[in-house]
Amino acid sequence: MNWVANFYFREGPGIDKDAPKPEGLRLLGAILVREWWDLLRLNVLFIAACLPLVTVPAAYSAAVSVCVAMIEDRNVYLWRDFWAAFRSGFWLATVGGAVFAAAAVLAWVAIPAYAAEAKHNLVFAAPFALAVMVSVLLPLAASSFFVSLAKTEGPEAKVQALGLVIRIAALAVLARPLPGLAALGVVAGLWLAHILFYPVSVFLPVLVNFSLGALLMSFAMLKGVELGCSRTARDS
Template structure:
C-alpha cells in the first residue's frame, strides 16, 4: 500500500527547461494528452449548458475560450472560466448563432433544391455549386469569428469580422480538415451505434472544438496582425474625448 501511495504521489519526470515547444499536430496531440480529463469534464459542462438549446452558441464560445487556454498551456479553472466566457458574450454569441444557423439552413435548402433541379437542367449546376460552397464556408467562418472574438477582447466587432475573413482566406485548408475530422467523429458515432452511444457525452463536442480552434488559430492570428490594433467603440470614445479636452485630462 505504501508503495502504491508513494508511486501515485511521486513527482513526474517533468519537462526539460530547454525542450522546444511542440508545433503542428504534435502540439495538438500534446494538448490532448495533457488535458484529456478536462476535455471530458468540459464536454459534460457544455451539454449541461445546452439544455435550453438557445444557449448553445454562448456555450460553444465558452468552450472555444477554454480550448485556446489549453492550447496555450495556461492554467484552466474549468467552471470559473466557462461561466465567465458564457456570461460575458452571451447576447452577442446568441445573435451570431441565430444568424449563422439561419444562413446555413438557407444554404442547405438551396443546395437540395438546386440538386434536384440540376437532374433535369444542367444549368442549375452553377447555383448548386455556389450554395454548397456557402454551406461549407459559413460554419468555417463562424469558427474563425469565435476564435477571433476570444483572442481579440479589446477589438471592435468590425475589426474581428475582418480579421476572421482574412484568416479564412489566408489558411482555408486547416479549417476544412478540422471540419472533416468533426464530421468523421459523428460518422463514427452513427456507424458504430449503439457501441458508440457515449461518444457525444464524453468527447465529441469538446474534442471537436479543440481541433477546430487549433486549426483556425494561426489564420486568425494572421488576420489580427494584418488588421492591426483596432479600437472598440469605448476606446474610440475615450480617444475622442482625450483629443477634445486634453488640458482638462492633464489636470
C-alpha cells in the same frame, strides 16, 4: 516501505528548457494528454449549458474560449472560465450563431433547388456551385468567428470590435482553409462513428464529441485568426 514513498514522491524527469516547443500534430497530442480530464468535464458542462437550447451558441463560444486557453497553455479554471466567457459573450455569440444557422439553412435549401434546376438549365450550375461552396465554408467561418471572440477580452471590447472580429474571421478562413477542412473532416468522422456504432457508441457525445470537436476546430483556426489579427493591426 520507504522505497515506496521515495518512488511515489520522487521528482519527475522535468522538461528540458532547451527542448523545442511541439508544433502541429505533436502540439495537439500534447494538449490532449495534458488536458484530457478537463476536456471530459468541459463536454459535460457544455451539454448542461445547452439544455435551454437558445444558449447553444453562447455555450459553444464559452467552450471555444476554454479550448483556446488550453492551446495557448494558459491556466484553465474550468468552471470559472467557462461561465465568465458564457456571460460576457452571450449576446454576440447568440446573434452570431443565429446568423450562421440561418445562412446554413438557406444554403441547404438552395443546394437541392439549384441542383434540380441545373439538370434542365446550365445557367443554374453557377449558383448551385456557390451554394455548395458556402455550405462548406460556413462551419469554418463560424469556428473562426468564435475563436476571434475568444481572443477579444471583455464584453465592451467585443461590442466595439464586432466589425473587426468579423473581418478577422473572414481573413482566417481565406488564409488557412485547409487545416479547418481537415479538422472538420475529423469532427464529421467522430459523429459518423457515433451513428455507425450505435448503441455501443451512445456515450461518445456525452464524454468527448463536443469538447473534442471544439478543440480540434479551435486548434485548426487559431493560426488563421492570429494571422488575421496581425494583418488588421498592420492595416490600422
